[in-house]
Amino acid sequence: MKHSHIKFPANNLNFEGILSMPEDLNNHPSIVMCHPHPQNGGNMDNNVISSTAVDLCDVGFVTLRFNFRGVGNSEGHFTNGTQEYKEILGALNFVKNLNNTNSDKTFLLGYSFGSRVILSQECVVESISGIVLISPQTQALIESNVINRTVPILVVTGSNDHVCDSEQLTQFFEDRKEPTTLKIIEGADHFWTGKEVELRDAIRNFMINLV
Numbered sequence: 001m002k003h004s005h006i007k008f009p010a011n012n013l014n015f016e017g018i019l020s021m022p023e024d025l026n027n028h029p030s031i032v033m034c035h036p037h038p039q040n041g042g043n044m045d046n047n048v049i050s051s052t053a054v055d056l057c058d059v060g061f062v063t064l065r066f067n068f069r070g071v072g073n074s075e076g077h078f079t080n081g082t083q084e085y086k087e088i089l090g091a092l093n094f095v096k097n098l099n100n101t102n103s104d105k106t107f108l109l110g111y112s113f114g115s116r117v118i119l120s121q122e123c124v125v126e127s128i129s130g131i132v133l134i135s136p137q138t139q140a141l142i143e144s145n146v147i148n149r150t151v152p153i154l155v156v157t158g159s160n161d162h163v164c165d166s167e168q169l170t171q172f173f174e175d176r177k178e179p180t181t182l183k184i185i186e187g188a189d190h191f192w193t194g195k196e197v198e199l200r201d202a203i204r205n206f207m208i209n210l211v
Contacts, residue, residue: 001057008066010090011083013075017066017091018044020057021100029105029129029211030062030095034088034114038071038078048111048134048192048199055200056207062101066091068117081113085121092124105129105211109203112136112163112190119144125151130210132156132203135190138165142172152179154206156199158188181206 004019022028035049036042044050044065053063068084069076076083088108096103107130110118115136118124122145125131130152133141141147141155141164155173157164166184173182183202188195 001054006064006094008090008094010093011086013069013087015066015069015074015087015090016044016072017064017094018053019095020053020063020065022057022060022062025100027102028060028062028100029107029207030064030098030101031056031107031109031132031207032088032091032095033063033065034108034110034117035065035068035071036111037113038068040113042111042113043067043071046111047196049114051196052109052200052203055204059204059208060211061107061207062095062098064091064095068114081117081120084117085124088117088124092128107131107207107210110134110136116140119146122146122149125149130154130207132206134199134203135161135164135192137163138168141169147180150179152181152206152210154181154183154203156183156185156202158190158192158195159184159186160189163190 002021006019067074070078109132111134115133133155
């Protein structure tokens with residue numbers, strides 16, 4: 001596994017990220033990972049994002065986690081999710097054009113704020129093979145048109161999450177069929193403290209089945 005600090009352009013700005021690649025040079029699926037709220041300390045080094053990136057790379061995915069605008073060495077200023085989707089598009093373009101990735105197997109993952117940005121714009125999922133939403137805001141999920149697309153989607157949250165209401169989502173998902181999947185991890189809160197392994201296992205199993 002090789003980790004590299006990279007930069008990619010989007011909307012006339014430059015963004016920093018960490019690219020993790022398996023050792024071999026086969027055509028790997030790739031996944032772009034979007035971190036939680038920057039004003040609450042969220043960045044690409046968040047424990048959930050970084051550990052999941054390493055875990056997925058270990059099973060054959062090229063992973064790119066990056067800092068949204070105004071975070072770390074990424075340019076621009078925080079816009080509370082209204083413009084941040086543009087760097088997701090830039091990150092997707094970056095991984096799709098790598099020599100050892102399969103552009104037909106590109107995925108998105110968002111955690112909390114990162115999920116909200118994904119859910120806010122259908123354009124970011126137009127050519128995506130699957131989406132993982134970790135602890136998304138309940139209303140952002142329910143009101144989004146993204147959830148109505150035919151792309152496989154995993155929504156994973158904890159029973160004690162104060163941002164993502166598991167009971168409300170259970171009701172919402174009762175009438176929904178594949179390819180959307182809801183996974184509730186008992187005892188997990190919004191920060192996944194002590195539940196990181198169960199979260200990673202749920203994501204890994206979902207992702208492996210898509211490739």
